[in-house]
Amino acid sequence: MHYAWLNALPHDIPATLRRSLEVAAFEADAFFAPRQKQVSFSVEPGLGEAYRLEENKDGFHVTGGESGVLYGAYALIRAQQTGGALPQGEQRPHYPLRMLNCWDNMDGSIERGYAGRSLWFEEDAFQYDPRRIRQLGRMLASCGVNVLCVNNVNVIPPAQHLIDTLLPDLAAFADILRPFGVRLMVSVDFAMPMQDGLSTADPLDAAVQAWWADRAKEIWTAIPDLAGFLVKADSEHRPGPATYGRNHAQGANMLARAIAPYGGQVIWRAFVYNCLQDWRDTETDRPCAAFALYQPMDGQFDDNVILQVKNGPYDFQVREPVSPLFYAMPRTRLALEFQLAQEYTGHQIDIYAMPPLWREVLDAIGPDTPRAIAAVSNLGRDENWTGHPFAQLNLYAYGRFAWEPDMEPEAVICEWIGLTYGDLTADQRDALAQLLLQSRETYEKYTAPLGLCWMVNPAGHYGPSPYGYEFQSWGTYNRADRDAVGIDRTAAGTGYADQYPPEIAARYADPHSCPDNLLLFFHRLPYDFVMQDGRTLIQRIYDDHFEGYDRTAAMAETLRVLPLPEQDRAVVLERMERQLRNAREWRDVINTFFRRFSGAEDDKGRKIYK
C-alpha cells in the first residue's frame, strides 16, 4: 500500500484504538519515540476540534477536545517533519464542516472516479479492507477533513437503502472512521418515501413528513453522530420538490425538520439548471440558472440547511468566474463545493494542482462567506489512492485549506512535498513545487481558451472536442463561427454579468477591464479583437496553446530527472507521457479549429494543421 504523505508513520493502525485520544497517542509515540521525545495529552472536551501545542523538556504537550488532540498530534508531526514552527495559541478549524463528497456507487464504480473502484462498495454492498479504511481515516484526520459522504449524489440503487435496510452496515462503517474524528454523511433520494409505498414525496404532505421523521429517528439511533443528508434534487433528472409544485426551500426545510432533533444537517446542492436546453435558444444561459432559482429564496432556509454551491456557475471547468450566489445570499448558510476529482481537468493523468484555484476563489468571495466547505473526492482503490500520486496533493491541500483558508498555495504545496518526498534536496523540492504551482495555468493554456469552457470530449471529459457540446442539450455552447466566438453575457447579451455586485459586474462587462482569462466567458469577440497586451484574440489563442504544450514538455523534462521514490516515479513518468500526448492533441485541435473558422495564420509561422 501507498502511505501518501504519512509514510513516516507506522503502516497500520491497530483496530483496538477506539478514541481519537488513543489514535493521537499511538501516532505521536510512533513518530517521536525514535526521536527521543515524549508527547503527553490532556483532553478538554469543550475544545471540540481545537487544540494547543506546547513544547517542554521531554517533548510536547497537546491539549485539545475529543478530536482536537488528534489534530494536535498530526500538527506536531507535520511541524517536526517539515521543519515548520509549532503553531502558537489555540488552533481551530475555520469551517466546522469540512466535507468530502464521494460519488461512489454501490456496484463499486465511482462516477468521475479516476483512481480505481470504490474503497468501500462492491457488488451492491459494503465490501472493504478495514485496515485500508483506517488508513483513510488517518489521512483525512491528518489533513483536517471531518465528514465523509459515502455515496454518489446521484443515488443509484440500491444506495437508497443505506438509510433503511443497509443501516447496520453504514453504522459499522461509521464505527471504523469515528476514532479519526470523521463523521459520515449520506446522499438521499428525495423521492424515497414513494419507494416505501407512499403515493407522493410532496414535502408539504404530512405523511411524507412523518415518513422522514420516522426514518430520521431510526437512522440517528443507529448512528448518533451522522452529519446529515446530502441532496441533489431537481437536477439532471433527479427527483425533487419541483415535481410537486414546491420550491427548494420547502423541500430542504422538510428534510431539515425531520433531522434537526438529532443535530443533522441538510446539504442541499445548488447545481440546478435545464439540462434539456435547445441550442437554438440564445436567451437561456445556463450560468444564470442557480442564481435565478436560489437568490430569491435567501432567508427562507432553516438553520440546519446548507446550500452547497459549486465554485463556478457552470461545472468545475478549468476557468470560470466564481458563482454569483456567493455575493447574494447573506441570510443563507452556504457551502463552497470544489472538485478534487479531475473530471474536466485531466482525469488524474494530467498534473493539475488546485491550491491556486482555491486561493483565487477564497480571495474573491472572502473565506467567511461560505459557512462550510466540500469537495468531490479524488480517491479510489488504486494502490496510491488517487491514480496520479501528485493528485494526493489536492486531497491534502483541500483539508489544510478547510482548516486555514488563508493559506498560500506555495506554502501548502511545499508542506505536502516536505511530508511526501522528504528525501528530495531543497532544489529538487523547489523544482517540484514550481511545477505544481504552475500546473493549473499550464493545463489551462492548452485546453479551452480564455474561459470559453466545454471544449472537452462529451464522452468521458478527457481530450478536446471543440464542437462536441455545441449542439447538445447541456447549455454548453461556444457559438464559434467564421467571425467571432463566445457568448455575450453582459447586459446586452444574456445578462449573466449583472448577477454580480455592481463593481464586479462593471469590470466583467467591459472587455477591456475583464480579466484576460475570463474574456471569452463574458464576451463574444471577433478574432481580431485586440487584447490588453496588444495581441489579437486569435494570436493569443495560438500563443497560449503553443506555450501550454511547451510548458508541458518542460514539466516532462523536470520530472525525468527528479529522483522520486521508485513506486511513484514509474507512475509519474508514464502519466507524464500521456499528458504530453494530451497537451499536443489539445494544442493542435484547438488551433486547427480556430484556424479553420478564422482563416488566420500564426504570426510566428508555427505549424497549425489545416
Next chain:
Amino acid sequence: MHYAWLNALPHDIPATLRRSLEVAAFEADAFFAPRQKQVSFSVEPGLGEAYRLEENKDGFHVTGGESGVLYGAYALIRAQQTGGALPQGEQRPHYPLRMLNCWDNMDGSIERGYAGRSLWFEEDAFQYDPRRIRQLGRMLASCGVNVLCVNNVNVIPPAQHLIDTLLPDLAAFADILRPFGVRLMVSVDFAMPMQDGLSTADPLDAAVQAWWADRAKEIWTAIPDLAGFLVKADSEHRPGPATYGRNHAQGANMLARAIAPYGGQVIWRAFVYNCLQDWRDTETDRPCAAFALYQPMDGQFDDNVILQVKNGPYDFQVREPVSPLFYAMPRTRLALEFQLAQEYTGHQIDIYAMPPLWREVLDAIGPDTPRAIAAVSNLGRDENWTGHPFAQLNLYAYGRFAWEPDMEPEAVICEWIGLTYGDLTADQRDALAQLLLQSRETYEKYTAPLGLCWMVNPAGHYGPSPYGYEFQSWGTYNRADRDAVGIDRTAAGTGYADQYPPEIAARYADPHSCPDNLLLFFHRLPYDFVMQDGRTLIQRIYDDHFEGYDRTAAMAETLRVLPLPEQDRAVVLERMERQLRNAREWRDVINTFFRRFSGAEDDKGRKIYK
C-alpha cells in the same frame, strides 16, 4: 406476439414438425384448407433449395428439394395473398448462402440493436422461448434467409465458448431452426487457441492448426450442418493473423482447412482499417484501406473462404460509393454485406427502407459479382421484432433480394405491404409504398450532405454532431473550414477514386460528372461551387435540409390518416414524432454548421439559426 408479414398463418408452429416437408405441409394446409384448396408435395432431394409449382384441379403441387418444398410453400402462399402470378419453372436462390449476421452478445445485449434484447441470449447463456424461435425460423424461411450467425462478430466472453463448452446448447438451438432450412454459423475469436493454453495463435504453427482441426471435428460432430465461421480479425482491436506477422489469406486459409472436411465455410470480414488514425495525417484515407490490403491477395484464398465486404468502403453510411473491392477480386469468392440494423440510418426510429440502396449496389457491381450475401440483423426481443414495424420490411426484402437480386424496390415493397397490411385499400397501399420508397432519400436529405458521411453523434450514432468525429482517431473527417468542405479523393488527393476501374474512376474524379449525391465523398469543394443544376454547393445543402424536413413532415401527415392495425399504428405514430424531431435537429444543426463556416445566407430567406 407480432406475426409480421405472416399474420395470415396460424400463430404457432408445432414443435413436433422436424422436417421442412412437414413444416411446408403444415403451413400450406393451414393457409389453403380454409380456401378449399389442397397442396401436395413431392421431394426430389437433388433439387436442394429449389422448387417448382404447378396448379391442378384440387389446388397446387410443389416439387422441391428438402428445403425447396418449404420455399415453394411460402411462394404459393405469397402469390395467393398478394394476387401475384405463380412463379413459372424451376426456382432457385441466386445466392446459396443468404446470411443474417446477428451481433448478439451473450449477456443479452445486442451491439447496434434497436429492437430490444437478444432473442436467444441472456445472462451469459442461451435463454429463449422456443415458440418464438420457431416463429423466427418461419420468418426467415418465408423470405429466404438460410444462415443465421448467432453471435456478435466482436466475440465478447463467454461467446468464445460457443465452440467448446457451450456446444451442446448451440446444437439444441440449431435443432429448432433446422426444419426451417436455416443453418447456424458462429463468430469465432482468432486467438481462441491461446485461451486454451497454447502459446500462440499463429496460423502457420502446427499446434494451432491441430487445435482448430480438433475443434472442428468436435463442432461438426455436434452440428453436422453448421455453415461455418464468421471472423472479424485484425479489426478494431480484434486479434488476427497480423499479430503473428501473417497475412489474411494465411489466417483465413488455416481456419478454412480445419473445417473443409465438414463442408464448413470461413466468412472473413474485410472491414479492416486503422482505427487509431491521427487526424493530422491527410495521406491516410480510411476508404482506401480494404482495397489496399486485400486486392493484392486476390487468388490466394482457399475455395471455402469467402471474403465478406461491406457495400461501401466506410461503414454503412447513408451514402457511399460501392466498395472498389467488388471490381477487383475476380479470383476470390466475395460476399456482399448490408446492414439491416439502422446504426447510422435512424435506429429503427426513423423510417429507412433499404431496397433502393440494394438496387443501386447490385446494379453497380452486377448480381453475379458476389457469391454470397449477408446482412447485419435488425431483430430483437421487441414484441414486433424490429422496433419500428416498418423495419420488418428490410428483413423481408433482404431475404427476397437474396433469392432474386434483380427485384425492383417498388415490387418488393408492395409485396411486403400486401402481406403485412392486406386490409389497406389500393390507394392506401400505394401511399405507403411511395412513402417507403422515398424514405431513404428523405433521410439522406436531412442528414450529412452529398456523401459527406460521419456527421452523426459519435456516442450512439443517432442525431447530428457535424464535428463530433472530426478530431477523433476513426479516419472520419469532413475537414470543413471557412472556405471549403470535403476530402479530395481523386488522384490529386488521396487517390481513392483510382481504386475503381478507369471509366468509373474518371466519372468520380471530375466534380462535373460525379453524381451529386457523392460529390462531397470524392471532392473538396468551396461553398460557392456551382452544381450541375446551377445552384451553389451551400445553397444545395440548405435546400436539401429544408426539403428533407418538409418531406418528413409530409410523411407524418400520410401516416396520421393511414388506418394501420392499431398495434402498429401507435408505435408508428410515436416513432414518427421522434423522427420529425430528429429531422428538425439535423436540418438546423447542419444548416447552422455550414452557415457558421461559410457565412452564406439562404437564397430563399428561410430560418437558419446563427
